Amino acid sequence: MKSRNRSTSSGALRTLFAALAVTAFGLTTLSAPANAAVQGSAGNTIIRNTVSVSYSDAGGTAQTAVTAKVDITVTTVNAAPTIKAVTPSPGSTGATGATQVYAVEIVTNSNGPGSISLTASDGSATNITLSATTPAVAAPGSVFLGSSIIDPNNAGFLGVAQNVAVGGTITFNIPNDGGVPTDSATTGGATGNGIVNALTTGDTVYLYDGTNYYGKFSVTTVTDNAVGTGGSAAFSTITLQNPASATLPVAFTPAYGWMIVEAKTLNVTVTQGVITTPTNPATWTTTFTGTMGGQTGTGNVITNATSGLLSVAKYVRNVSTAVVGGTSIAPPINGGGATFYQTGVSGKPGDIMEYLYVITNSGTGAVKAVVATDAVPTYTTLRSSSAAYGADATGGATGTIAIARRTGNSTDQAIKADNSAGNIATAFGKSTGTTAGSIMTYYLGNGCSTTAGGDLTAGEIAYVVYRLKID
Amino acid sequence: MKTAPPSIPILLCTCALVTLTALPSWAKPKMEVAITAGKEVVETVKGEKTRKSVSAHSAQSGDTLTFTVKYKNTGNEAATNAVINNPIAAGMSYIDNSVTGANADISFSIDGGKNFKKASFLTYEVKLPTGTTEKHTARPEEYTHIRWTIKSVPAGGSGELSYKVKVK
Numbered sequence: 001m002k003s004r005n006r007s008t009s010s011g012a013l014r015t016l017f018a019a020l021a022v023t024a025f026g027l028t029t030l031s032a033p034a035n036a037a038v039q040g041s042a043g044n045t046i047i048r049n050t051v052s053v054s055y056s057d058a059g060g061t062a063q064t065a066v067t068a069k070v071d072i073t074v075t076t077v078n079a080a081p082t083i084k085a086v087t088p089s090p091g092s093t094g095a096t097g098a099t100q101v102y103a104v105e106i107v108t109n110s111n112g113p114g115s116i117s118l119t120a121s122d123g124s125a126t127n128i129t130l131s132a133t134t135p136a137v138a139a140p141g142s143v144f145l146g147s148s149i150i151d152p153n154n155a156g157f158l159g160v161a162q163n164v165a166v167g168g169t170i171t172f173n174i175p176n177d178g179g180v181p182t183d184s185a186t187t188g189g190a191t192g193n194g195i196v197n198a199l200t201t202g203d204t205v206y207l208y209d210g211t212n213y214y215g216k217f218s219v220t221t222v223t224d225n226a227v228g229t230g231g232s233a234a235f236s237t238i239t240l241q242n243p244a245s246a247t248l249p250v251a252f253t254p255a256y257g258w259m260i261v262e263a264k265t266l267n268v269t270v271t272q273g274v275i276t277t278p279t280n281p282a283t284w285t286t287t288f289t290g291t292m293g294g295q296t297g298t299g300n301v302i303t304n305a306t307s308g309l310l311s312v313a314k315y316v317r318n319v320s321t322a323v324v325g326g327t328s329i330a331p332p333i334n335g336g337g338a339t340f341y342q343t344g345v346s347g348k349p350g351d352i353m354e355y356l357y358v359i360t361n362s363g364t365g366a367v368k369a370v371v372a373t374d375a376v377p378t379y380t381t382l383r384s385s386s387a388a389y390g391a392d393a394t395g396g397a398t399g400t401i402a403i404a405r406r407t408g409n410s411t412d413q414a415i416k417a418d419n420s421a422g423n424i425a426t427a428f429g430k431s432t433g434t435t436a437g438s439i440m441t442y443y444l445g446n447g448c449s450t451t452a453g454g455d456l457t458a459g460e461i462a463y464v465v466y467r468l469k470i471d
Numbered sequence: 472m473k474t475a476p477p478s479i480p481i482l483l484c485t486c487a488l489v490t491l492t493a494l495p496s497w498a499k500p501k502m503e504v505a506i507t508a509g510k511e512v513v514e515t516v517k518g519e520k521t522r523k524s525v526s527a528h529s530a531q532s533g534d535t536l537t538f539t540v541k542y543k544n545t546g547n548e549a550a551t552n553a554v555i556n557n558p559i560a561a562g563m564s565y566i567d568n569s570v571t572g573a574n575a576d577i578s579f580s581i582d583g584g585k586n587f588k589k590a591s592f593l594t595y596e597v598k599l600p601t602g603t604t605e606k607h608t609a610r611p612e613e614y615t616h617i618r619w620t621i622k623s624v625p626a627g628g629s630g631e632l633s634y635k636v637k638v639k
Contacts, residue, residue: 040639041532041562047638049560051506051540055553055624057499063550068504070538074562074638075531111532152561175562232560257639 042148043076043112045175046233076112081290083299090302093272107263108145113181113198117142122286145262146198148174152256163251164242173235208259282307306365315340320351357464361456370444371453382434383467501546543629555619564612569635575619584616
């Protein structure tokens, strides 16, 4: 057993004394859980050891007792902080440049006050900004957190079940800090400044038994007493209130050595960068690292990114002489009815062949700047003014666009919007010529121009159709 | 009349002796006490590691500290029944068998200094829910006080007592 039980030897023990069986030398002890994670003594605690000597003279007459004392100050030990919560979890972003703000709550595990820095990192697809914090802290990316412990001098509380109602308070004695720390530095404080080990009114704290956290609580009062000249250093007090926002249990049975640890929340903005290799679902993990004196504690959060996932398939049909091939599609363009094939279509010189691209965004987010290029095949000539696919083409389903290249000149031109009941999507197209090897370029999707592609939102399909004549 | 004068010094002499013995309050024991804290550090001198005790002003959880109590009777009479009482400060726990004290009767308390007993006799009882009573021997870390009782410290006599604690 670790030392926590001896807590009961002074305070609660004496209370139990009456309640339980007591023998001539009877003392009752309670078993408190041994938690290796908590440090028994708060940093800056003044442990005063006072020795006294009473004696008599040779004749047996009692003489005035004499005393001597020595003070030891407990050192604050750096400890890996805990990333207590990241909200929301998981988060999500839209397309490139979209942001998600995470509230990252850090809790100290040190036995005393100290500065904790926060960093965040993830894959190359994102960039991260440490932004405004709640509450505001002096330096972005770092917080100064206080810590103390429940003092052994808490008779009536220790080992006795407590349940702090919403709005209710509980006051603990905590070790004297000698007035040394401020709310934001390990030195420079003064006795009576209302700050003990960087814990002060308005702070948010948890109670921690080494395994479980309780609270969180708001600090409403801190008395910062002078050490005094007594046999032991005078203790200070801290009053904790259960705010309506407590997220963890507020019913607990406190023991000597439980830590009272401060928590602060930093807001971290994650910005979605370009996802160079689209995948669905696109996710990444951001790791938050809190560091105190080289000791690190980490927490992760997953960000779900919406990402486009583009595929393209090419089909052909013989307009002049119908040829049935394999793997067919009957696209909902131009009133429908025409069937295109991926394989098995043949033609003879002079036949008109009609080519079809089907460009599908099967992802969860938009694809941007969609540009398709194709070359007029050898032994063919691009047809211009293909009457079958004019400005009056109809029949596209909602969310689709049907486009047809109508002219073979090399100037930019609008070629087709989809049927007006669906998304408004525009396409432009051009070709460097009509002879074999000419390059056809199509600017597709919402917001496209004669020089740049637009967006295809999730689920959208673009159809691109043009005609060739076999030489 | 040559015999009378010599009697005067004798009388004076007697007076002086009487005066000395008639004022016993001049002889008094006067105990003085001091306490210091030390911790052991490992020092490397010329490649040799040696353990050395240094004065401690600070400590951290888990450290072992040695408290040394020095007493001296600076009076001119023996001090009797000297009881040196040292509560084990909150935040520290006594380390078993670490106490020293020549010529002293050493006892401990687990109840805040109300009762003192030899370590092996320190027991407490717990009444279980079943109604039976269990007897436990106190663990060293449960000790709340150490007491040294010294029957007599002669005038000018001094001594040193010590014990070790672990910082919680």
